[in-house]
Amino acid sequence: MDNGLTLDTICGDALEEMKQMTSQSVDLIVTDPPYNLSKDYGTTADNLDFDAYLDFTRQWLREGRRILKDDGTIYVFMGVRYIAYMYMIMEQELGLVFNSWITWYYTQGIGKTKGFSPRHDDILMFTKSNHFNFYLDPIRIPQKYYRRRNNMRGANPGNVWAFSHVHYSNKNRQMHPTQKPEALFERMILASSKEGDTVLDPFVGSGTTLRVCQQTSRNGIGIDANHPYIDMTRQRLKQPFDGFDSMDRRLTRVPNDLNDKDVRQAYIQNHIQWFLTNHADALATFITAVKDKYAHKMDKEEMKKLDDLEVKNNGNRISAT
């Protein structure tokens, strides 16, 4: 990238590649490994014996722990079949520190006729030690009423994250069987790293993690054993950017009590700068919501400011003037 940051794409086995990496060289690991549910990824088998799968999990997590800096964080996606075992490995065997069990709730998925249709995957967040960074401001969720103490940005998003799968009609949809929404990775990366940090995804798939690193100014390292997915990732990183493929809809919420003109104007500027930077699509929705709620309170000058709010697609970013 021309900002001095790097995005490395490595085709190889996660464990073997991680073994080559320097200890304590990575700030954050965010990854979505194969769930051992017989998905067809190409050359890698996704149907190991129970014990063999746990051993594979144990080994790559051990390398992950070694590579992580002492103040680093790791987020791992997992389905219900193995997540309890993975939790045990992370906490009891590797001595990682549990922080959060996040549920990714999706409204659509496969149907079951005997039993309940699955509607969530989960993400385990552990840290390497008790000294870790967590950046709440960039991931806050606007509330019904703004709070000055929250810098007007809203509250903690909680540990249930609702996003639908990336639909086939989505312009960012890749030909990958388990592509995840960018907004999931955006939240984890913004919460647990800062610009210039290094993020590793040893099972990068279609490149979602690296795309988010690219747009949020992190260094990224992505590994995948299947060459077509590494090619896919490289292509994806070359595509022009006009917003992430998903967004928490609550971000276009406008609080009910922006009655003071100065507070309202500051809120709008803040909101665009903090939350809508990588969501060009959402800006118009937000401005409409502001007008619906507050047009009757605005004087000519304020209305004009809003009308003039210039959306600049400045490189990959939008900004308000």
Ligand SMILES: C[S@@+](CC[C@H](N)C(=O)[O-])C[C@H]1O[C@@H](n2cnc3c(N)ncnc32)[C@H](O)[C@@H]1O
């Ligand atoms: C669940 S997918 C990741 C999907 C990704 N999060 C995305 O949004 O596109 C898991 C990936 O791990 C890769 N994989 C499987 N076994 C691997 C191994 N031993 N080493 C590296 N990659 C592997 C598969 O090719 C697959 O692309």
